[in-house]
Amino acid sequence: xxxxxxxxxxxxxxxxxxxxxxxxxxxxxxxxxxxxxxxxxxxxxxxxxxxxxxxxxxxxxxxxxxxxxxxxxxxxxxxxxxxxxxxxxxxxxxxxxxxxxxxxxxxxxxxxxxxxxxxxxxxxxxxxxxxxxxxxxxxxxxxxxxxxxxxxxxxxxxxxxxxxxxxxxxxxxxxxxxxxxxxxxxxxxxxxxxxxxxxxxxxxxxxxxxxxxxxxxxxxxxxxx
Amino acid sequence: xxxxxxxxxxxxxxxxxxxxxxxxxxxxxxxxxxxxxxxxxxxxxxxxxxxxxxxxxxxxxxxxxxxxxxxxxxxxxxxxxxxxxxxxxxxxxxxxxxxxxxxxxxxxxxxxxxxxxxxxxxxxxxxxxxxxxxxxxxxxxxxxxxxxxxxxxxxxxxxxxxxxxxxxxxxxxxxxxxxxxxxxxxxxxxxxxxxxxxxxxxxxxxxxxxxxxxxxxxxxxxxxx
Numbered sequence: 001x002x003x004x005x006x007x008x009x010x011x012x013x014x015x016x017x018x019x020x021x022x023x024x025x026x027x028x029x030x031x032x033x034x035x036x037x038x039x040x041x042x043x044x045x046x047x048x049x050x051x052x053x054x055x056x057x058x059x060x061x062x063x064x065x066x067x068x069x070x071x072x073x074x075x076x077x078x079x080x081x082x083x084x085x086x087x088x089x090x091x092x093x094x095x096x097x098x099x100x101x102x103x104x105x106x107x108x109x110x111x112x113x114x115x116x117x118x119x120x121x122x123x124x125x126x127x128x129x130x131x132x133x134x135x136x137x138x139x140x141x142x143x144x145x146x147x148x149x150x151x152x153x154x155x156x157x158x159x160x161x162x163x164x165x166x167x168x169x170x171x172x173x174x175x176x177x178x179x180x181x182x183x184x185x186x187x188x189x190x191x192x193x194x195x196x197x198x199x200x201x202x203x204x205x206x207x208x209x210x211x212x213x214x215x216x217x218x219x220x221x222x223x224x225x
Numbered sequence: 226x227x228x229x230x231x232x233x234x235x236x237x238x239x240x241x242x243x244x245x246x247x248x249x250x251x252x253x254x255x256x257x258x259x260x261x262x263x264x265x266x267x268x269x270x271x272x273x274x275x276x277x278x279x280x281x282x283x284x285x286x287x288x289x290x291x292x293x294x295x296x297x298x299x300x301x302x303x304x305x306x307x308x309x310x311x312x313x314x315x316x317x318x319x320x321x322x323x324x325x326x327x328x329x330x331x332x333x334x335x336x337x338x339x340x341x342x343x344x345x346x347x348x349x350x351x352x353x354x355x356x357x358x359x360x361x362x363x364x365x366x367x368x369x370x371x372x373x374x375x376x377x378x379x380x381x382x383x384x385x386x387x388x389x390x391x392x393x394x395x396x397x398x399x400x401x402x403x404x405x406x407x408x409x410x411x412x413x414x415x416x417x418x419x420x421x422x423x424x425x426x427x428x429x430x431x432x433x434x435x436x437x438x439x440x441x442x443x444x445x446x447x448x449x450x
Contacts, residue, residue, distance in 0.1 A: 092339060110362040113354065114317055114372045124367050129338065137335040140365045142349050147339045 024050035059224035088188030094130035099166035249275035284449035313413030319355035324391035
C-alpha cells in the first residue's frame with residue numbers, strides 16, 4: 001500500500017480509490033519527559049500504545065455509528081493495529097476542533113487572567129490550524145471563512161458536530177465514572193458530507209477520575225474492555 | 226490629578242468623577258531596534274512623539290463626532306499634550322479589536338500557511354486580550370462570552386463599530402493617498418453605551434503609501450495638518 005502521510009501517532013496508507021488504512025503507532029507525544037496527548041513532540045515509544053489507541057477509537061467510532069453520527073470509520077483490526085476508513089478531504093491542511101467542558105491546558109494558559117483552572121465551560125468550541133511549525137495557531141470564525149478554509153455553513157455544521165460528539169463521548173465516559181475535560185476532533189469531507197475523521201482516543205482528550213488525570217493507556221482499558 | 230494608569234504610550238489621570246485626562250507620552254514601542262506600533266516593548270523616547278499621536282487622535286475623534294460615532298472624546302489640548310475624555314469601563318482588563326483590510330503582521334505570521342502578504346481581507350475583525358505577559362492572546366467569540374468579558378450582543382455591537390470606524394479612517398486616509406492595512410481599537414462602556422476609547426493614532430494602525438509603510442510621526446503630519 002502507498003504511504004500517504006506519516007504522522008506523530010499514525011501512518012496513513014492508501015487501500016484503494018476510496019479507502020485508506022490508518023496504522024496506529026506506538027509513539028507517544030509530550031514535552032520535558034511528561035506525556036501530553038496535546039503536544040506536537042514525539043517523546044518515545046511505548047509497546048502496545050498503538051493497539052490501545054485503536055481499541056478506544058474503535059469503541060467510540062462504533063458508538064457514533066449507533067447514534068447515526070457520520071464518520072470515516074469502516075472497520076478495524078486489533079491484531080494488525082489498523083483501521084480501515086473512507087478517504088476524506090481535510091479542510092486546508094487540517095483543522096483541529098476542540099470542545100471544552102472545563103478550563104484546562106492551552107485555554108487556561110492563554111486566558112489565565114480570566115479563567116480559573118477547571119472552571120466549567122459550556123461545550124466551548126475552538127478551532128486551531130494543524131501547523132506544527134507555528135504551534136497550531138488558534139483561528140476565529142471570520143478568518144477561517146475569509147481564508148477560504150471552509151464556508152460559514154460548513155463551520156456551523158462542524159461546530160454542532162463537535163459539540164454533539166463531545167457530549168456522546170462525555171456521557172459514555174461518565175457511565176464509567178470518568179470525566180471528560182476537553183476533546184479534540186478532526187473533520188473532513190467525503191463528497192459533500194462532513195464527517196468525523198482521525199481517531200478518537202486518549203491522544204485526543206483529557207479525562208479525569210476522582211480529580212486525577214487518567215493516562216491514555218489506562219483510559220483505553222477503562223473505556224473499551 | 227490622581228494617576229489611574231501608566232501605560233506604554235499614555236498615562237491616564239482622573240479629572241473628576243466622570244472625566245479623565247490622557248497624557249500622550251514621547252515613548253515609542255518596537256522590538257530589536259525597529260519601531261513597531263503593535264509591539265508591547267518600549268524602545269525609547271522620541272521628542273514630539275506624544276504631540277504627534279495626540280494631533281492624529283484629535284483629527285480622527287473629531288471625524289467620528291461629525292459622523293455620529295460614539296467615543297469617549299471630549300476635548301484636547303495640543304500645548305499640554307493631553308486629551309480630556311469621559312470615563313469608561315473597559316471589558317475585563319481591556320480588549321483589543323483589530324480590523325484588517327490586508328494580511329500583514331501577526332495575522333500573516335499565524336496563518337502564513339494560507340495567507341499571502343497583503344492579500345485583501347474584507348474588514349476582518351479579530352479580538353485579543355490586553356495581556357502583555359501572555360502576548361495579547363487571540364480569543365474567539367465563544368470564549369469572550371463564556372468567560373463573561375461581554376455579552377453576545379455587546380460583541381456584535383463592538384464588531385460592527387470596529388468595522389464602521391475602520392472604514393471611516395480608511396476613507397479619510399485614502400483622500401490623502403494613504404492606504405490603511407490594519408487598525409486596532411479599544412472599546413469601553415459609558416453607562417450602557419459602547420464607545421470607542423483609547424487613541425486613534427499611528428500607534429494603532431499600519432498605513433502604506435506607494436507600497437511603503439509610513440512611520441507614525443510622518444503619518445500624523447500627513448493626516449492632520
